[in-house]
Amino acid sequence: MLKITKAEYICGAADRSGFIISAKPIIAVSGRSNVGKSSFINMLAGRKKLARVSKDPGRTRLINYFDLGEFILADLPGYGYAKVSAAEKAKWAAMLEDFFAVSPPDHVFALCDCRHNPTADDVNMTEFLYYKVIPFTVIATKADKLSRAQLSKSAQAIATVLKCGRADVVVTSSQTGQGLEQTLNIIEKIISLKNNS
Protein backbone atom coordinates (compact mmCIF):
# COMPACT_ATOMS: atom_id res chain seq x y z
CA MET A 1 0.00 0.00 0.00
CA LEU A 2 1.05 3.57 -0.67
CA LYS A 3 2.86 5.11 2.29
CA ILE A 4 2.77 8.83 2.74
CA THR A 5 6.05 9.98 4.19
CA LYS A 6 5.86 13.65 3.42
CA ALA A 7 3.15 16.30 3.80
CA GLU A 8 3.96 19.93 3.19
CA TYR A 9 1.92 22.98 2.40
CA ILE A 10 3.12 24.45 -0.89
CA CYS A 11 1.09 27.61 -1.47
CA GLY A 12 -2.34 29.10 -1.97
CA ALA A 13 -3.39 30.35 -5.40
CA ALA A 14 -6.00 33.04 -5.97
CA ASP A 15 -5.79 32.93 -9.76
CA ARG A 16 -3.98 31.35 -12.69
CA SER A 17 -0.68 33.04 -11.86
CA GLY A 18 -0.50 30.71 -8.86
CA PHE A 19 -1.71 27.45 -10.40
CA ILE A 20 0.82 24.64 -10.26
CA ILE A 21 1.95 22.46 -13.14
CA SER A 22 3.91 19.41 -12.02
CA ALA A 23 5.35 16.15 -13.24
CA LYS A 24 3.67 14.60 -10.20
CA PRO A 25 -0.02 13.78 -10.41
CA ILE A 26 -2.28 16.51 -9.06
CA ILE A 27 -5.43 15.40 -7.29
CA ALA A 28 -8.01 18.11 -6.62
CA VAL A 29 -10.38 17.86 -3.67
CA SER A 30 -13.78 19.43 -4.36
CA GLY A 31 -17.01 19.70 -2.43
CA ARG A 32 -19.36 22.14 -0.79
CA SER A 33 -18.22 24.25 2.15
CA ASN A 34 -18.02 22.32 5.34
CA VAL A 35 -18.24 18.88 3.70
CA GLY A 36 -14.86 17.96 5.18
CA LYS A 37 -12.28 18.63 2.44
CA SER A 38 -9.56 19.93 4.73
CA SER A 39 -10.23 17.18 7.28
CA PHE A 40 -10.00 14.57 4.51
CA ILE A 41 -6.63 16.00 3.43
CA ASN A 42 -5.39 15.86 7.01
CA MET A 43 -6.50 12.23 7.24
CA LEU A 44 -4.56 11.35 4.08
CA ALA A 45 -1.51 13.23 5.31
CA GLY A 46 -1.74 11.66 8.76
CA ARG A 47 -1.50 15.14 10.24
CA LYS A 48 -3.94 17.01 12.42
CA LYS A 49 -3.32 20.52 11.21
CA LEU A 50 -1.86 20.45 7.73
CA ALA A 51 -5.00 21.89 6.13
CA ARG A 52 -7.04 24.28 8.19
CA VAL A 53 -10.31 22.82 9.47
CA SER A 54 -12.99 25.33 10.28
CA LYS A 55 -16.37 25.28 11.94
CA ASP A 56 -17.08 28.42 10.03
CA PRO A 57 -18.05 27.39 6.47
CA GLY A 58 -16.78 29.12 3.35
CA ARG A 59 -13.39 29.96 4.84
CA THR A 60 -11.10 28.50 2.21
CA ARG A 61 -10.98 31.06 -0.61
CA LEU A 62 -7.78 29.95 -2.28
CA ILE A 63 -6.72 26.80 -4.01
CA ASN A 64 -4.33 25.42 -1.43
CA TYR A 65 -1.66 23.03 -2.65
CA PHE A 66 -0.02 20.31 -0.59
CA ASP A 67 2.98 18.19 -1.52
CA LEU A 68 2.40 14.62 -0.34
CA GLY A 69 5.63 13.23 -1.79
CA GLU A 70 4.55 11.24 -4.81
CA PHE A 71 1.53 13.41 -5.56
CA ILE A 72 0.08 16.86 -5.02
CA LEU A 73 -3.28 17.66 -3.49
CA ALA A 74 -5.19 20.81 -4.44
CA ASP A 75 -7.77 21.79 -1.82
CA LEU A 76 -10.42 23.68 -3.78
CA PRO A 77 -12.55 26.38 -2.18
CA GLY A 78 -15.92 25.03 -1.10
CA TYR A 79 -19.05 25.80 -3.08
CA GLY A 80 -22.70 26.14 -2.19
CA TYR A 81 -22.35 28.32 0.85
CA ALA A 82 -25.61 30.26 1.02
CA LYS A 83 -24.23 33.38 2.67
CA VAL A 84 -21.73 34.08 -0.09
CA SER A 85 -22.67 37.00 -2.37
CA ALA A 86 -23.47 36.51 -6.05
CA ALA A 87 -20.28 38.38 -6.97
CA GLU A 88 -18.24 36.04 -4.80
CA LYS A 89 -19.92 32.99 -6.35
CA ALA A 90 -19.14 34.26 -9.84
CA LYS A 91 -15.52 34.76 -8.83
CA TRP A 92 -15.39 31.20 -7.51
CA ALA A 93 -16.85 29.80 -10.75
CA ALA A 94 -14.39 31.80 -12.88
CA MET A 95 -11.44 30.64 -10.79
CA LEU A 96 -12.52 27.00 -11.06
CA GLU A 97 -13.07 27.29 -14.84
CA ASP A 98 -9.58 28.71 -15.09
CA PHE A 99 -8.06 26.04 -12.87
CA PHE A 100 -9.52 23.24 -14.99
CA ALA A 101 -8.52 24.98 -18.23
CA VAL A 102 -4.97 26.00 -17.29
CA SER A 103 -3.89 23.12 -15.07
CA PRO A 104 -6.40 20.28 -15.29
CA PRO A 105 -5.85 17.88 -12.38
CA ASP A 106 -5.16 14.20 -13.04
CA HIS A 107 -8.01 13.17 -10.80
CA VAL A 108 -10.65 14.75 -8.57
CA PHE A 109 -11.90 13.53 -5.24
CA ALA A 110 -15.45 14.88 -5.27
CA LEU A 111 -16.60 15.00 -1.66
CA CYS A 112 -20.20 14.82 -0.55
CA ASP A 113 -21.78 14.36 2.86
CA CYS A 114 -22.96 10.79 3.41
CA ARG A 115 -25.93 12.00 5.44
CA HIS A 116 -27.63 13.78 2.59
CA ASN A 117 -28.49 13.27 -1.03
CA PRO A 118 -25.98 15.12 -3.22
CA THR A 119 -26.97 18.78 -3.62
CA ALA A 120 -27.64 20.47 -6.98
CA ASP A 121 -24.13 21.94 -6.70
CA ASP A 122 -22.65 18.47 -6.15
CA VAL A 123 -24.43 17.30 -9.30
CA ASN A 124 -23.14 20.34 -11.22
CA MET A 125 -19.60 19.57 -10.11
CA THR A 126 -19.62 15.97 -11.30
CA GLU A 127 -21.46 16.92 -14.53
CA PHE A 128 -18.67 19.43 -15.11
CA LEU A 129 -16.05 16.71 -14.55
CA TYR A 130 -17.79 14.38 -17.01
CA TYR A 131 -17.90 17.23 -19.51
CA LYS A 132 -14.19 17.98 -19.01
CA VAL A 133 -13.39 14.24 -19.10
CA ILE A 134 -11.57 14.36 -15.79
CA PRO A 135 -11.61 11.11 -13.85
CA PHE A 136 -13.06 11.36 -10.37
CA THR A 137 -13.89 9.35 -7.30
CA VAL A 138 -16.76 10.31 -5.04
CA ILE A 139 -15.76 10.51 -1.39
CA ALA A 140 -18.72 10.24 0.97
CA THR A 141 -17.61 12.02 4.16
CA LYS A 142 -18.57 11.89 7.85
CA ALA A 143 -19.34 8.15 7.82
CA ASP A 144 -19.05 8.12 11.63
CA LYS A 145 -22.43 9.87 11.72
CA LEU A 146 -24.35 6.93 10.19
CA SER A 147 -24.88 3.25 10.93
CA ARG A 148 -23.52 0.62 8.55
CA ALA A 149 -26.95 -0.10 7.14
CA GLN A 150 -27.61 3.61 6.57
CA LEU A 151 -24.19 4.01 4.96
CA SER A 152 -24.72 1.26 2.46
CA LYS A 153 -28.07 2.79 1.42
CA SER A 154 -26.60 6.26 1.26
CA ALA A 155 -23.58 5.24 -0.86
CA GLN A 156 -25.92 3.62 -3.38
CA ALA A 157 -28.15 6.71 -3.47
CA ILE A 158 -25.15 8.99 -3.99
CA ALA A 159 -23.86 6.80 -6.85
CA THR A 160 -27.27 6.91 -8.51
CA VAL A 161 -27.69 10.68 -8.27
CA LEU A 162 -24.12 11.38 -9.44
CA LYS A 163 -24.42 8.78 -12.23
CA CYS A 164 -21.42 6.73 -11.25
CA GLY A 165 -20.88 3.16 -10.10
CA ARG A 166 -21.20 2.13 -6.47
CA ALA A 167 -17.50 1.16 -6.63
CA ASP A 168 -16.65 4.78 -7.44
CA VAL A 169 -18.01 5.94 -4.08
CA VAL A 170 -15.64 5.58 -1.14
CA VAL A 171 -17.16 5.92 2.30
CA THR A 172 -14.81 7.79 4.63
CA SER A 173 -14.53 9.36 8.06
CA SER A 174 -11.69 11.66 8.94
CA GLN A 175 -12.54 10.97 12.58
CA THR A 176 -12.20 7.19 12.51
CA GLY A 177 -9.97 6.77 9.46
CA GLN A 178 -12.61 4.70 7.70
CA GLY A 179 -11.92 4.54 3.97
CA LEU A 180 -8.30 5.66 4.27
CA GLU A 181 -6.82 2.44 2.94
CA GLN A 182 -9.23 2.34 0.02
CA THR A 183 -8.41 5.96 -0.84
CA LEU A 184 -4.65 5.28 -0.68
CA ASN A 185 -5.10 2.35 -3.07
CA ILE A 186 -6.86 4.65 -5.53
CA ILE A 187 -4.06 7.23 -5.21
CA GLU A 188 -1.50 4.50 -5.88
CA LYS A 189 -3.28 3.72 -9.15
CA ILE A 190 -3.41 7.40 -10.11
CA ILE A 191 0.36 7.66 -9.52
CA SER A 192 1.20 4.59 -11.57
CA LEU A 193 -1.09 5.76 -14.42
CA LYS A 194 0.76 9.06 -14.53
CA ASN A 195 4.20 7.44 -14.36
CA ASN A 196 3.35 5.07 -17.21
CA SER A 197 1.88 7.70 -19.49
Ligand SMILES: Nc1nc2c(ncn2[C@@H]2O[C@H](COP(=O)(O)OP(=O)(O)OP(=O)(O)O)[C@@H](O)[C@H]2O)c(=O)[nH]1
Ligand atom coordinates in the same frame (compact mmCIF):
# COMPACT_ATOMS: atom_id res chain seq x y z
N1 LIG B 1 -18.06 13.80 12.51
C1 LIG B 1 -17.25 14.22 11.55
N2 LIG B 1 -17.02 15.54 11.38
C2 LIG B 1 -16.20 15.93 10.36
C3 LIG B 1 -15.59 14.98 9.50
N3 LIG B 1 -14.84 15.67 8.59
C4 LIG B 1 -15.00 16.98 8.88
N4 LIG B 1 -15.83 17.15 9.94
C5 LIG B 1 -16.21 18.44 10.55
O1 LIG B 1 -16.88 19.23 9.56
C6 LIG B 1 -16.50 20.61 9.70
C7 LIG B 1 -15.90 21.14 8.41
O2 LIG B 1 -14.69 20.46 8.12
P1 LIG B 1 -13.60 21.03 7.11
O3 LIG B 1 -12.62 19.94 6.89
O4 LIG B 1 -13.09 22.35 7.55
O5 LIG B 1 -14.52 21.25 5.81
P2 LIG B 1 -14.12 21.93 4.41
O6 LIG B 1 -14.85 21.17 3.35
O7 LIG B 1 -12.64 22.00 4.27
O8 LIG B 1 -14.75 23.39 4.56
P3 LIG B 1 -14.37 24.74 3.74
O9 LIG B 1 -12.88 24.86 3.71
O10 LIG B 1 -15.05 25.82 4.48
O11 LIG B 1 -14.93 24.59 2.35
C8 LIG B 1 -15.54 20.70 10.89
O12 LIG B 1 -16.28 21.01 12.04
C9 LIG B 1 -15.00 19.25 10.98
O13 LIG B 1 -14.58 18.90 12.27
C10 LIG B 1 -15.83 13.58 9.73
O14 LIG B 1 -15.34 12.68 9.04
N5 LIG B 1 -16.66 13.26 10.77
Ligand SMILES: [Mg+2]
Ligand atom coordinates in the same frame (compact mmCIF):
# COMPACT_ATOMS: atom_id res chain seq x y z
MG1 LIG C 1 -11.35 23.61 3.94
